[in-house]
Amino acid sequence: MNHTALELLELGAIFFGLGLLGRLANRIGLSPIPLYLLGGLAFGQGGLVPLGDIGDFTALASEVGVVLLLLLLGLEYSATELITGLRRSWSAGLLDIVLNAAPGVAVALILGWGPVGAVVMAGVTYISSSGIVAKVLADLGRIGNRETPVVLSILVFEDLVMALYLPILTAILAGVSFFGGLSAVGISLAVITVVLVVALRYGRFVSAVVDSPDREVFLLKVLGAALLVAGFASAMQVSAAVGAFLLGIAISGSTAENATKLLEPLRDLFAAVFFVVFGLNTDPRSIPPVLGFAIGLAVVTTLTKVGTGWWAARRQGIGKLGRARAGAALVARGEFSIVIAGLAVSYAAVPAELAALSTAYVLIMAVLGPIVARYVEPVARRLVRTPAAPAT
Numbered sequence: 207m208n209h210t211a212l213e214l215l216e217l218g219a220i221f222f223g224l225g226l227l228g229r230l231a232n233r234i235g236l237s238p239i240p241l242y243l244l245g246g247l248a249f250g251q252g253g254l255v256p257l258g259d260i261g262d263f264t265a266l267a268s269e270v271g272v273v274l275l276l277l278l279l280g281l282e283y284s285a286t287e288l289i290t291g292l293r294r295s296w297s298a299g300l301l302d303i304v305l306n307a308a309p310g311v312a313v314a315l316i317l318g319w320g321p322v323g324a325v326v327m328a329g330v331t332y333i334s335s336s337g338i339v340a341k342v343l344a345d346l347g348r349i350g351n352r353e354t355p356v357v358l359s360i361l362v363f364e365d366l367v368m369a370l371y372l373p374i375l376t377a378i379l380a381g382v383s384f385f386g387g388l389s390a391v392g393i394s395l396a397v398i399t400v401v402l403v404v405a406l407r408y409g410r411f412v413s414a415v416v417d418s419p420d421r422e423v424f425l426l427k428v429l430g431a432a433l434l435v436a437g438f439a440s441a442m443q444v445s446a447a448v449g450a451f452l453l454g455i456a457i458s459g460s461t462a463e464n465a466t467k468l469l470e471p472l473r474d475l476f477a478a479v480f481f482v483v484f485g486l487n488t489d490p491r492s493i494p495p496v497l498g499f500a501i502g503l504a505v506v507t508t509l510t511k512v513g514t515g516w517w518a519a520r521r522q523g524i525g526k527l528g529r530a531r532a533g534a535a536l537v538a539r540g541e542f543s544i545v546i547a548g549l550a551v552s553y554a555a556v557p558a559e560l561a562a563l564s565t566a567y568v569l570i571m572a573v574l575g576p577i578v579a580r581y582v583e584p585v586a587r588r589l590v591r592t593p594a595a596p597a598t
Contacts, residue, residue: 220249220264224478235345237338239540240572242478243565246485247493264483268548269446271480273436274473275541276447279336280454281462281469283362284409295356298518299363305510307332313499319557325378326550329371330564331507335540336361338572342579343535353519353532360518360536368542369448370395375546379553404456413461421468428457428465429472447545477541484548485565492562500566504574511536512578527586534582538575543568 227245231238310331314323339361343349373393404412416431418424432450439449457465493500515533524532547564550556 220479220482221475224482228478236576237335237341237538237540237572238478239335239338239481239544240569242481243485243544243569246482247488247490247565249486264479264486267476268480268483270433271473271476271478272447272545273432273450274469275337275477275480275545276451277432277454278466278469278473279365280451281457281466282336283365283455284458284462295359295363295518298356298360298514298521299367301517302360302364302511302514303332303367305514306507309503309506309510313503313563314560317496317499317559317563319560322378322550323556323560325375326546326556326560327563329368329375329546330543330567331503331539333364333368333539333542333546334361334511334536335538335542335572335575336365338538338540338575339535342538342576345576346580348531348535351528351531352522353515353524353528353535356519356522356524356532357515357535360514365451369451372448372546372549375549379550409456409458412456413458416457416465417461424464425468428469480548481541481544484544484561487551488561488565489558492559493566496559496563497566500563500570503563503567504570507539507571508537508574508578512582527583530582530586531579534579537571537578539568539571540575543571 223245224242227241228238231241307328310327310329311324314320314327317323319327339357343354343357348354416424416427418427432453435449435453436446437449439452440446454462512530512533515531515536516529519529519532543564547561551558551561
């Protein structure tokens with residue numbers, strides 16, 4: 207069999223398998239991310255049936271997946287909403303950083319991964335999965351609850367932190383000098399500031415440039431703009447993902463809504479490839495030695511996220527049940543944690559065990575998050591001895 211035919215067969219098997227895994231995830235009411243990671247583990251190095259060399263396509267497709275993930279995340283927010291969310295949630299956001307980054311730092315130092323590993327693991331354990339959280343809130347009918355704006359404000363703060371964190375992480379992983387790192391941070395801050403100003407004052411012009419009544423033209427313009435901005439951002443050492451996120455912020459109104467509807471299927475396809483590729487590059491035999499640390503991190507960071515949401519909701523005068531729901535909604539980790547770990551592994555600046563720990567941790571948290579969010583209310587009712595009542 208010729209090489210092209212073999213590659214097509216393997217890619218077809220991957221895509222069809224992803225479809226089956228996605229259907230299974232919908233049946234059992236969970237995010238498909240853990241199943242995609244498990245699929246990658248099964249068919250990657252050290253897996254049950256290692257695939258052949260389709261790395262060129264899957265590597266590029268996974269990069270596009272990250273760009274689309276961040277682009278659509280940016281499309282969910284306007285610059286005004288970001289600034290309002292930042293003002294509203296800055297204190298809870300700072301508490302979130304301290305409580306949820308610290309466990310990752312501690313484990314990295316205990317395992318001897320040094321400062322670079324500590325910075326990477328801080329991001330892995332800190333950031334909640336916006337995608338999983340949004341889906342859980344919708345599935346549970348909690349979009350209109352009083353605590354939901356608190357949850358969304360914290361997620362907005364986390365996304366802004368990522369816009370600063372990723373360029374810093376990239377500079378650290380690349381081994382640049384102290385002044386080079388400061389330069390990267392300065393460029394990142396300048397780019398973010400410029401984009402927010404443009405989005406606030408001239409967002410309608412950005413939207414007009416990419417908008418089109420023709421779906422095909424619209425898709426090509428939006429996707430082309432996202433890849434151009436991501437490539438330019440990467441060349442400026444700002445991170446392609448952040449560039450896509452900022453472009454999403456600059457597009458607003460009906461254009462952003464239409465772009466989201468048009469790009470969601472592409473996002474889901476390429477993002478699935480990204481998670482599979484991360485699994486393919488992780489040897490499952492490396493997971494058992496770090497599984498205990500992953501479980502420990504899962505327990506600790508579940509409690510710290512619940513504590514963050516509880517404290518933030520309490521400051522807004524929300525009742526105990528609402529505080530519990532807010533904290534539980536933030537538990538899930540997913541796409542961003544894997545993006546951070548994948549970036550670190552691609553630079554070969556951290557031990558291979560970090561990828562294994564991140565995979566095991568995200569698998570646990572992506573499954574645990576929706577479960578905690580679903581059952582926190584009946585548990586909280588028993589603990590506070592509150593009779594059944596409408597959502598507060």
